[in-house]
Amino acid sequence: MSASATPLLTRILVANRGEIACRVMRTAKALGLSTVAVHSATDRAARHVREADISVDLGGSKAADSYLLIDKLIAAAKASGAQAIHPGYGFLSENASFARAIDAAGLIFLGPPASAIDAMGSKSAAKALMEDAGVPLVPGYHGEAQDVETFRTAAERIGYPVLLKATAGGGGKGMKVVEQVGELAEALASAQREAQSSFGDSRMLVEKYLLKPRHVEIQVFADQHGHCLYLNERDCSIQRRHQKVVEEAPAPGLSPELRRAMGEAAVRAAQAIGYVGAGTVEFLLDSRGEFFFMEMNTRLQVEHPVTEAITGLDLVAWQIRVAQGEALPITQEQVPLIGHAIEVRLYAEDPSNDFLPATGTLEIYRESAAGPGRRVDSGVAEGDSVSPFYDPMLGKLIAWGEDREQARLRLLAMLDEFAIGGLKTNLAFLRRIIGHPAFAAAELDTGFIPRYQEQLLPPVGELSAEFWQAAAAAFSQSQSEHVRQDDVHSPWAGTHGLRVGLPAETDLHLSCNGQKRVIQLRNKTSSALRGEQLLIEQDGVRRQHLAIRRGDALYLKWDGELQTIKRLDPIAEVDASHSHQGGLTAPMNGSIVRVLVEAGQSVEAGTQLVVLEAMKMEHSIRAPHAGVVKALYCVEGEMVGEGAVLVELEEV
Incomplete structure (x- = not known):
């Protein structure tokens, strides 16, 4: 930033997404400035785009194809008439090249000078600078050599456990705790990949992992x-x-x-x-x-x-x-x-x-x-x-x-x-x-x-009988167009009781949190659904619970948590688990970054089979037991959906 010849700002571009983009635009508008949002193809209808005065499509889906493209961001600012760019946090917010490119384009970077980012953007350089200034440092290695032997020697000198950290990182990306020497090589390789993916820089440092700080x-x-x-x-x-x-x-x-x-x-x-x-x-x-x-x-x-x-x-x-x-x-x-x-x-x-x-x-x-x-x-x-x-x-x-x-x-x-x-x-x-x-x-x-x-993180317990009755009542009443809303005691305030040509009690097959129940609606608890509130009166005490119907799902707030209840068709319900016996599935939507085994290979329990990347973090799929890889259903670079079978493992 330069104090001389600074133009009066009237419009700023926010080179980010999500809550920070919305937050920056809120202040900008309060100051009388107009705002420009940038977005990937995936984020075309995102909230930060809806709240901006102007939006520019960067294309792509991954950050590397959109929010991390400096040339496209500079072009977006110029095309929209923005005089300044706010980087938010994450993405390019601590990228000195981005700050320099903004300055070279005659725009204002709403962040520190590129020289300051250079000095502190690298954790290793920052620690060396602080050491020269006499600021106490946690014992560690912040050098240029990045081979596994250098890190192994440093870790032994420091003493386990140690913490691997991306030198250009933040937000927990590219960070691994290593408890013993046998875990170091795999942890280092994974942390380097995460750092490269998130920050475009795979360099690491290692330091003593302090207890109870x-x-x-x-x-x-x-x-x-x-x-x-x-x-x-x-x-x-x-x-x-x-x-x-x-x-x-x-x-x-x-x-x-x-x-x-x-x-x-x-x-x-x-x-x-x-x-x-x-x-x-x-x-x-x-x-x-x-x-x-x-x-x-x-x-x-x-x-x-x-x-x-x-x-x-x-x-x-x-x-x-x-x-x-x-x-x-x-x-x-x-x-x-x-x-x-x-x-x-x-x-x-x-x-x-x-x-x-x-x-x-x-x-x-x-x-x-x-x-x-x-x-x-x-x-x-x-x-x-x-x-x-x-x-x-x-x-x-x-x-x-x-x-x-x-x-x-x-x-x-x-x-x-x-x-x-x-x-x-x-x-x-x-x-x-x-x-x-x-x-x-x-x-x-x-x-x-x-x-x-x-x-x-308590284990998921059995849902109570009271919950299932409330869920059944809410589910049933949410389907009725003729339920009376103004009197909980009215015979027309519920769907239980006598119905001409229909049974006096109704059975509902419901599921929630992996639990399934057949609920017989009965008139022991007086209940009524008023808008999005389920009123339940029992023994003179009335309670209300948020209850919202969306398609085939009912969302019911119970004991402080919003539970999702779905109605089951007992005839159509089929157990899909038989289709891939021994299949290991993707725990979330993501991209396959490494396939470490091949069909016919014997593996031990705990062996890393596949590495999945989602939301800038790596997740390993490991063998739950010793066995033989019967089949592979994924390749590196492929996008997979949650629940997709990745590896079929036959127990031996």
């Missing part, structure tokens, strides 16, 4: 006039697969002295590289109050809303103004710290199946009600499709309170109000985290989820 990061902001300040800190310790799930600000239990020490260290790091704009310096904080530099993210972070909530500032507005040469409007002493904020990330994924990404159509999508201290940043709407090509995050829920407990209770209420049907999400999982006694007590570290896994 907290992940605390400092939000910094700098202008073009040499001013830099820190906007307090965020605790991002609750993670799964090295991906943040819950973030909050300020970090619980952090003393003013430690906050100042970490904040000043972050500012020194930013000033050392001539930083401009929004950035985040990430630290690992141990129980003794010692902090170690991890990395600097030279972009806006996913979790920036919690910083906005406790400061009352709009960081995107600051980005736009600083890019036009304005000075920071406040000094360090004037940075507010008001109350507490907590954010959770809502993902399309299946927590009960190792958090595998989920794809499909959002048949139901109902957000929490707006109100004081409540914010939802999302990039989808009801009826939208979630594809396998991009990150599975649907959006974020942010709650603010005068103290942490008020924020926590407000967030619980928001999670209870949210309803999503049509694909798997982590909504109930998030509800269990925020409601967990250890979270309420602010007992935070990066091992939180594994430590409380049994409570956070």
